[in-house]
Amino acid sequence: MASPNIVSSSQSSLSPPPATSIASTNGGYESGEIDWDNLGFKVTKTDYMFIAKSSLDGDFEQGQLIPFGNIELSPSAGILNYGQGLIEGSKAYRREDGGIFVFRPQDGAIRMQIGAERMCMPCPAVDQFVDAVKQTALANKRWIPPADKGTLYIRPLLMGSGAVLGVAPAPEYTFLVYACPVGNYLKGATEALSLYVEEEVHRAVCGGAGGVKSITNYAPVMKAMRNAKRKGFTDVLYLDSVNNKYIEEASSSNIFLIKGKVILTPKASGTILEGITKKSVIDIAHDLGYQVEERSIEVEELITAEEVFCTGTALGVAPVGSVTYKDKRIEYKISSEIVSQQLNTRLVGIQRGTIEDKRNWIVEVK
Structure with missing residues (x-):
């Protein structure tokens, strides 16, 4: 060859x-x-x-x-x-x-x-x-x-x-x-995300390639991201293309909601990328005693969520400070005691070797 x-x-x-x-x-x-x-x-x-x-x-x-x-x-x-x-x-x-x-x-x-x-x-x-x-x-x-x-x-x-x-x-x-x-994906190490719910542009459609990490998934979201950033938002939260009412994911990260001891995340059904950090966080959440539900999540559930966060390889585990939907801003409390911080601390500890890796996630380079 x-x-x-x-x-x-x-x-x-x-x-x-x-x-x-x-x-x-x-x-x-x-x-x-x-x-x-x-x-x-x-x-x-x-x-x-x-x-x-x-x-x-x-x-x-x-x-x-x-x-x-x-x-x-x-x-x-x-x-x-x-x-x-x-x-x-x-x-x-x-x-x-x-x-x-x-x-x-x-x-x-x-x-x-x-x-x-x-x-x-x-x-x-x-x-x-x-x-x-x-x-x-x-x-x-x-x-x-x-x-x-x-x-x-x-x-x-x-x-x-x-x-x-x-x-x-x-x-x-x-x-x-x-x-x-x-360094950090966000400009500030402790900066929280501010998301804008997009109702006109969809990241993926049923039967498309939204569930795989194709390069074709990224250019189409740039316009929605640019418009959101011009308005002062960090990123866009996309809805499903069929009903336009179920949350799916942000431009390059998965999303989670927390209600009490239950952590919710949209179920991947061909239009959502199966994030590796997402899978890791789900396992860690179980270790910490949380119940995790992967299911369809209506956008209105953002109003009753106690906490929202996003995950991705580049992003890590990042808290969401606010979500804006239909011109209504939903704000979430950010502190060192929030659940996403606990999950992030455990994840980073495993990656850095200060917490035991019980699932063989870490591969040594030598």
Whole structure:
């Protein structure tokens, strides 16, 4: 199989160094080079990315690490013309002892396989996916922030890179993994979300691809997000497209409501993405003695909720300070004792290694 057609921003061809030299090059930890306290959540050029290719009917090659750079695509590539692409997200954490760990990469691999079947794409095996994530984290080791300063956000991307004219699966596919150091997704570490309930634009429809992490799910929500942010809101909360009365999710996160000892979240039925952080929070909630109900939730139930919060890989567990629906603002009390804070503390503790991981969620990178 031909080697990946990659073009760096600084050179016309790339010859990837052996994995051993990559590991030794980035094994050092030079904290003085990066302002860890002001990372934000943005693209930062790191050192290396992982890439592998496959034909439509073949298996993915072993793949390789190459210097971070631009990629070259045919103007007829399936990803560009027909949106044949999937993304995933994971994070690598540096612990106090210097150890590096990734949170539930195997779940991202399985979710990508489900999405690939829906989008008529071949997909790396679970072991291949996890190994690529680990290799990318290790190759960019010096970019992983110190404990409690941030994380290395890892983005696996599967795309139809082969040229195709006419609506059909591409003849070639590229699996690519890159990474960026990030701080808090929100501008302020303690900032609460303010959501606007969207009644005209729908994120997903029955029978569509709303239940998989397709790239086609994100551009259509940008206009609604832009309009909401212009009005001072953080994000948009979408309703179902059939009845326009059941809450589904925000633009890139799942939503939960709390009523007493019961935690409610919309049941995924093809239009809601099955979040990995969402699944983790549900398990943690059970551990803490809460009852969790996954069901249809009418938007009016936001009025009687004691607490609302959102979850996502990038976002973590974030409290919602207010939801605005039909020009009525519903406010929720925010404090260090709210349930979402308890859930977040437990989740972060497992990720950081200060709380025992009883479910094998954590994968060590070494």
